[in-house]
Amino acid sequence: MSEQDAILDALAPVADGIAATLGSFCEVVVHDFRRPEQSVVAIAGSVTDRTVGGSMSEIGMGLLARGDDAEDQLNYVTRTASGKLVKSSTMLLRDSGGSVFGALCVNLDVTALGQLRTLVGELADVGTAAETPTTTFGDDVDAVVDAIVDEHQLRLNKPWTALSREERLDLFRSLHARGVFAVRRAVPQVAARIGISRASAYNYLAEIREQGAS
Known part of the structure; x- marks a missing residue:
């Protein structure tokens, strides 16, 4: 052990x-x-x-x-x-x-x-x-990931389809900083949630990781 x-x-x-x-x-x-x-x-x-x-x-x-x-x-x-x-x-x-x-x-x-x-305060x-x-607590990690992504959308107050490229990069940067992509299946799950291809999602993630390493 x-x-x-x-x-x-x-x-x-x-x-x-x-x-x-x-x-x-x-x-x-x-x-x-x-x-x-x-x-x-x-x-x-x-x-x-x-x-x-x-x-x-x-x-x-x-x-x-x-x-x-x-x-x-x-x-x-x-x-x-x-x-x-x-x-x-x-x-x-x-x-x-x-x-x-x-x-x-x-x-x-x-x-x-x-x-x-x-x-007491009201009185x-x-x-x-x-x-x-x-905070989302649960046995299903997918629900936790979805909640974090949806929280970001609430702050933006606009549909995913209206996001610019920089706003999508900012989303992936935020999710990366919060540890979302340490979860298996998180990248395709985020891609499906915001309506982009898996390839695009992996490209965004690679770009923000490269920025962080530079």
Whole structure:
């Protein structure tokens, strides 16, 4: 067994212990970044409705894209597609050589606390509502990739067919920076999503990677 596999195996009971300690509103996930399409190797609790063999989220893809330069993401808040308000910390796993190969994530469902805060704010007549980014959690990595692509379209506020070449390059640059293309099948999936050929998609990706290397 490799060092990385041994660390992942050792963390499974740790995940169970943390979830048991914090209760039913807690979920602890162990991720193996070496297989982003099925990165969930252990999970305790149920906040994001994922199971073992599920994929990483957009946040995990972003960390994957940064490689060994990635840093722990602590105490951040997102909202699931079903409306749950989730407070999370993602702690990277490194081997003895310093290489990032996975993560231990703690997710707390704080929906009820958020609702209470809003109610108190309204009663006190102060503004407490804040825009919370929605994160796609799921066992299907294709849904995560689609959500990231669609988020980009919402920012552009125009149909894919209306994008200029530079706007398409900017899309591929953004997706590359967020780790999307570490996922197998992501290039043809993005091509189909935005209505271009696979050849064009691979050309865009090659161009932005060449720009990044220059």
